[in-house]
Amino acid sequence: MRKRGGHTVDLVPPPPWHQRSPPPGSQAARRRYPTRLIIACLLRHRQTRQLLQEARSHSPFLPEGYEVRIAADFSKETNDRCKPFLSLRPRLRQLEVKYGLFEPARMWVTKDSKSQDFYKPEELRLYLD
Numbered sequence: 131m132r133k134r135g136g137h138t139v140d141l142v143p144p145p146p147w148h149q150r151s152p153p154p155g156s157q158a159a160r161r162r163y164p165t166r167l168i169i170a171c172l173l174r175h176r177q178t179r180q181l182l183q184e185a186r187s188h189s190p191f192l193p194e195g196y197e198v199r200i201a202a203d204f205s206k207e208t209n210d211r212c213k214p215f216l217s218l219r220p221r222l223r224q225l226e227v228k229y230g231l232f233e234p235a236r237m238w239v240t241k242d243s244k245s246q247d248f249y250k251p252e253e254l255r256l257y258l259d
Contacts, residue, residue, distance in 0.1 A: 181200065211235035212235050214251040215251050221258060227239055227241045235249065
């Protein structure tokens with residue numbers, strides 16, 4: 131206990147060395163935090179598709195021992211347009227159909243070796259029934 135300005139303060143001892151966070155650039159930090167988030171905004175849709183295709187073909191990408199993952203990030207408006215498709219995902223899984231959700235709010239479906247794009251969830255519902 132220590133007195134400061136008329137108040138009694140309980141001092142808590144620091145945690146043992148093995149419970150402290152490692153410095154950011156150390157090997158222990160790399161083991162504990164193997165991935166880092168890097169956000170890049172690409173202005174051209176064609177570049178985004180090319181980048182994602184390259185990322186999938188060269189997975190995993192490990193520069194200097196760090197794992198780098200690349201994923202598409204949609205704007206709020208695009209996410210709002212994609213929401214109606216989300217209710218159809220359980221049905222697609224049940225039918226064991228391959229599908230993907232792409233910008234701008236487009237559901238890509240492969241059923242019986244035939245691929246098709248849908249821009250409205252109603253069209254997809256009719257296709258599945």
